[in-house]
Amino acid sequence: MxxxxxxxxxxxxxxxxxxxxxxxxxxxxxxxxxxxxxxxxxxxxxxxxxTRIAITAFIYGCIGFVFSIWMMNYMMIEQWPQDIGGKPSFSFIQNMPAFVPIMFEMTVFFAAHLMVITFYMRSKLWPFKEAENPDPxxxxxxxxxxxxxxxxxxxxxxxxxxxxxxxxxxxxx
Amino acid sequence: MSSHYEAPIRRPLIVGDKSYHDITVEVAAPVEGKANKLWWTAFIIALVAFLWGVGSIIYTIGTGIGVWGLNKTVGWAWDITNFVWWVGIGHAGTLISAVLLLFRQKWRMGINRSAEAMTIFSVVQAGLFPVIHMGRVWNAHFVLPLPNQFGTLWTNFNSPLLWDVFAISTYLSVSLVFWWTGLLPDFAMLRDRAVRPFQKKIYSLLSFGWSGRAKDWQRFEEVSLVLAGLATPLVLSVHTIVSFDFATSVIPGWHTTIFPPYFVAGAVFSGFAMVNTLLIIMRKVSNLEAYITVQHIELMNIVIMITGSIVGCAYITELFIAWYSGVEYEQYAFLNRATGPYWWAYLLMMSCNVFSPQFMWSKRLRTSIMFSFFISIVVNIGMWFERFVIIVTSLHRDYLPSSWTMFSPTFVDIGIYVGTIGFFFVLFLLYARTFPVIAQAEVKSILKSSGEQFKKLRDGNHE
CATH class of the missing domain: 3.30.70 (Alpha-Beta Plaits)
Incomplete structure (x- = not known):
């Protein structure tokens, strides 16, 4: 054929x-x-x-959320705990409220960017890609x-x- | 036609007898045509202001922050005022593109592209200030938690200033991809119309090879919706976190729980004013009056009126709570704000932000283009003074009366501020000549439901 x-x-x-x-x-x-x-x-x-792209965004958001928790726990609590302003960093759960803004931002950052990258990859969109529409x-x-x-x-x-x-x-x- | 039904009571969003092709031609016209004298004049003025700003920035970095008007008592003044002002202006773009998308407001489609452009350009201006204020700008990357030679030296995640770094960078980068994804089909339109090979090359590059397949459109719409869903809480978080810079401190006048909602409302307020300022000029200069109609301006004026009133409530609540708290320092901070040596700034803030938007209750005034333009400028001045009042008047009379002082800007402070305004307009003017300033693909999708001639046709037929 x-x-x-x-x-x-x-x-x-x-x-x-x-x-x-x-x-x-x-x-x-x-x-x-x-x-x-x-x-x-x-x-x-x-x-x-x-399309399942919204599902990928949810998964990416979860990854960002978990990553931010791991990152802040490692940097602030585990590797070098400090006593900042009389508030010692020895427990993640007690210091957690201060980490909420960044947990949120990282969730959004991962979900948005990775979803858009997934969209570009799946729909074959990137710089220097030739257009494929049959007629201008x-x-x-x-x-x-x-x-x-x-x-x-x-x-x-x-x-x-x-x-x-x-x-x-x-x-x- | 029945699939494109829209209630007859809704006024048309696209005026005149337009076909899909007319939309293409009219959106592409400013890009394909030549710039007129007015554009060049505006561009040169903006460029000179920008260069003055560059000079002032180089002088600041070369000599040190001492060249600003800051002193021991007022350690934060124009830099942070300008930062908050610019970030606030940015908020309207995201509100229009994201929040109005979630609420399925079709009128966003005529203005979202330029509003988002404004967001990105103004957040760029905002970002300059904290970076310059670091003094040693070459160490700016220290705000990021990067592995370094000290091993365990990380950033302090308890600090609201670091939250701000994350909030602003997430906001800028997410807004940018949101904007660019929406631009792809419109760049593709310019690419397919381009005659000169160089233009064709540039727009093919920018359009990422967009072809408009059915599957691409399906994903495009889903991605836009999810990005809107992500950007909505994001935009609220950004100014909330900006307000944390003040609210988590212990300075009377700053340490208030009302700051987050109050800042967000103020940001939307000033942002819509700036959108009005820009679009009232652009619709005229680029002949886009059929797409950015008086109705669009009227709706934005209503948003300005509502958010202006919310800000007014916040000002009065602050005063009441200061009195009701019974805390002497808090009471004095507000008394000094309103009646101290900076009373004129407070009065300017009150009259520009609370009083002037009330004119918009009048239908005749909010549909007047000249008046809307005038109020949009007034609001922008007022919102700059709001930040100045919050920042400088809370600091200049601190705990020790012996260190009470006044703040006056130096020519460098003024130069950098004017420079960012110049930079903003340089970017916006270049954008207006090279980018599709209206989301034409999206406008085409509402032509049959909200276009004037289609509405007339349908209402005449009594479907």
Missing amino acids: SNKVIQAMYNDDDILMDAVKEVRAANHHIQEVYTPFPVHGLDKAMGLKG RTTDDMFVMEVSVEGNEAELVSFLEKTGTVEIKVTEK
């Missing part, structure tokens, strides 16, 4: 949504949809699974649906033309 795809272009998000539903109902495989802005409900219409207009006002060609190509093209597309292109991937 060739890696042929049909790129159907739409100029409206509502037409695109209807088209996505029709194409899925007709059992064609949508490889990808490129849109200039987040179209709400598109991921569900395409049958994409929900997809960041302006055009919506592109890529449907893989399986079986009769001409039939698929005429089917897609009926979904309200404004431009259609067959390319090798």
Whole structure:
């Protein structure tokens, strides 16, 4: 099987949504949809699974929280306990209230940065990465649906033309 | 159309007959066009002020902190005043981008990008002051718990000043990634429109290869939501911790439990004023009146009015508690604040922060652009004086009457302060010419629900 795809272009998000539903109902495989802005409900219409990135943020936050406790316990209590302002640092639990602000900040720091890094890695976003949108207009006002060609190509093209597309292109991937 | 329903009573957030393409063109216009004379004039003034500040900073570092107006009694004055002022200004950006996102306020989308830019630029200014005040700036990394040749020499995690280091650096870095993640699709838009190869290269680099896949958008929205959820308590914690710098000390006038909420409200208050100052000019200069509407300005004025009143309540509560405490030192600190040698600063603070926002109860005044601009400047002056009053008047008459003194700034104090204002505007003006100043991808997503022509179409049809 060739890696042929049909790129159907739409100029409206509502037409695109209807088209996505029709194409899925007709059992064609949508490889990808490129849109200039987040179209709400598109991921569900395409049958994409929900993202688990919020769960990773929670885990990263927990790591940051535990790390901050370990760090402050090691630096303030274990390695070199001092008597600062008549408040000796011999017990973590007794000194803990003073550590709360930094526990909080480290939790947020880890959760936010590691989640964003995870997002960039998973979505392949980094400096010097080449953009992969098939047409420059997809960041302006055009919506592109890529449907893989399986079986009769001409039939698929005429089917897609009926979904309200404004431009259609067959390319090798 | 039914999926884009919005109550007819809500006024449109995008004025005029706009298509998706119009939004692209109008947001890209300031970047693709040439700067006019006004921009160059503003830029050169800001640059000169910035260079004056750089000179003053170099002089301070070369000679020592003695070149400032500080003395034995008033050991903290303009430096910390400016620090708190700038950090406070930053808060509005996060409030708009994070808190209003959680509350699903669509009006944030026209202004969030510039407000976040303001946050980042003003926190940069704020960060300069504690670093310069260290004197030996080359040892600034000592504030971080880094392994060093002394082995067991760590930072003191009991110190509110160290909490501040963690709070401000977390705040700055998280705001930066929040801002940048939102910028990716808009940089991609500029990249795909760029004609000149150099521009194309720069914007491809900045856009991290954003392609706008459905999965990317799904993650993008989730990441924005989680970042907003993290940034909301973060922004509250930052000014809370800034207030701990004072509240955990034993100085009468500082040692009060009301400080955290009072500082946070004040920060939001001054920040919204600065957003108004910047956006009222930008919407005009960059022809963005269709996206930053009078309604946006009105809503920000309401926030200013509410937070200004909260700050007013805090001032009065402080006075009441000082009297009610029965503690002579506490009572004197506040009596001296209001009627002592710095009475004029106190009066300025009261009139700018508590009195002037009350004009916003009037619909006519809060929808007047000129008046909003005027009040935004007044509030910024008032909030600077609030910090000056809290800091200097609490210190200048300390425990020994023999060491009572006054504080007066030297030309170096003034130079550094003016320099940071210059630096801030240098950054903001460069931003306004090179960055997509409106989150156009997000604005496009609300065009059909909140755009004027779509609302008219829908209301006409009686769906």
